Amino acid sequence: MSIDTAIAAKVAKLARIRVEEDALPALAEEFNNILGFIEQLNEVNVDGVEPMTSVTPQRLKRRVDVVNDGDQQDKVLKNAPDAREGFFAVPKVVE
């Protein structure tokens, strides 16, 4: 599988990272090197092997469905780059 600049641009878009047009060929080449390394996995016979979901056999604990935290608006907003009137502020989303 070879990655061209169009695929590299698509991946950058999916990842929401701006990559300038002139940086795409180098990025595609890096992807190809890394994916070439990963291709070794195709040598392994994985027939009948379940993909691992948890490295230690465990069942997630359950808890009672109740509110156990809250009323910390000031703390939640404290590190926001732009907070106004108790909300996170972002550029216009809906036209």
Place this chain on the structure above:
Amino acid sequence: MSALNTFTIAEARDKLRAKEVTAVELTQACLTAIEGADALGAYVHKTPDLAMEQAKAADARLASGDAPDMCGIPLGIKDLFCTKGVDSQAASRILQGFKPEYESTVSQNLLDAGTITLGKLNMDEFAMGSSNETSVYGNAVNPWKVDDRQLTPGGSSGGSASAVAADLCLAATGTDTGGSIRQPAAFTGIVGIKPTYGRCSRWGVVAFASSLDQAGPMTKTVRDAAIMLETMAGYDPKDSTSADIPVPNFEAMLTGDIRGKKIGIPKEYRMDGMPAEIEKLWEDGTAKLRDAGAEIVDISLPHTKYALPAYYVIAPAEASSNLARYDGVRFGHRASLAAGDGITEMYEKTRAEGFGPEVQRRIMVGTYVLSAGFYDAYYNRARRVRALIKKDFDDVFAAGVDAILTPATPSAAFGLGEMTDADPVQMYLNDVFTVTVNLAGLPGISVPTGLDSTGLPLGLQLIGRPWEEGDLLNTAYALEQAAGFVAKPQKWW
């Protein structure tokens, strides 16, 4: 009495109780050492006022007579741990100025025991790297030096390793996703243990790859690792993968008696082109364990070769998901926007400015392997291979092996900048001996056992059964005793 900052945790604990030193004196000695060590780039946020306040409280607690072992011990904390009111930015520009309103469970466990926070330690950005060269703060530098070159302390816990090796703290916290505690420990002649996955809570530790990340201590001795791990570990309802099982007194298990223990030597770790010095170190370590009464057995872990490629699918996949939260909305950096820019431009510009090249690369590789059409071919295949890697270990342990001995790294510390032009895959090879342990969720410890011909430290790794850190630490203790590694870096900084 030797300088107080050179103490081990165990020495300091005993002298604090004998009233030969105070926590304030220990802390002052460390702060003085830190002030003179900016050339090492180990500390990136210093907290001397906080440290002195904590030291006074620790002295009062010690005077009351009811203080835990770690009370009054000055520590450095890796920048990946969220520390309340103290900058915590995972060595990334995207978290510049971030001061958490909460404390990570592991660092809180330490604080509850009376430890002292000297400051935050340098690391690779988001713990992605093996040389501490991807940090927004600049490089951390290895205190070991044998020629004109400045050497890497390893990564990602490079600042932690540098600080412990240079006596800028008594011990430090680290985290390990593919080798990030054990490789820097080996490069700097100290001890580092990655516990069993689930032993330490991940809550409040900036997430890289959640199924692999574990916190652990980086210390001057195996005994110190045992003492500190006991304090860091424990069940935490805030981390659904933390294990609800008792934490034993690890230090009490350090008898040094390993007679009859079965130590496995995996043939697949004898890599092509392995330096003769590493091979000799491994053979010497094997002989020392045999002399101590262990039974040495040859074992096979047939899927070892596929651990790194599986890791470089799984870790970036998880990272791409975890790092989606850095969007310039809730915390950290937001790019300044041009007129007419919408929310997509805000995300894209913020993330392009905020993440360094290695982090961007891994996010995008992760995005690719998870994308429609490739999910099965890459991500699911890697998870199947991971299951096989874990089965390799399960089979060996089921056959009665107690621990596995391997080299910790394929070389001694290399020069900063020497890998700059190399393919990223070359850097990834640093983790070849350590990454299997994360994929299988096992405990692994790096112990310094020798010097190379130029005088740089080298380490061996011991891998243990899940949840048996106590037994693993005891084997490491026996190896440490037999190796008698006492070398320290000469101060040049």
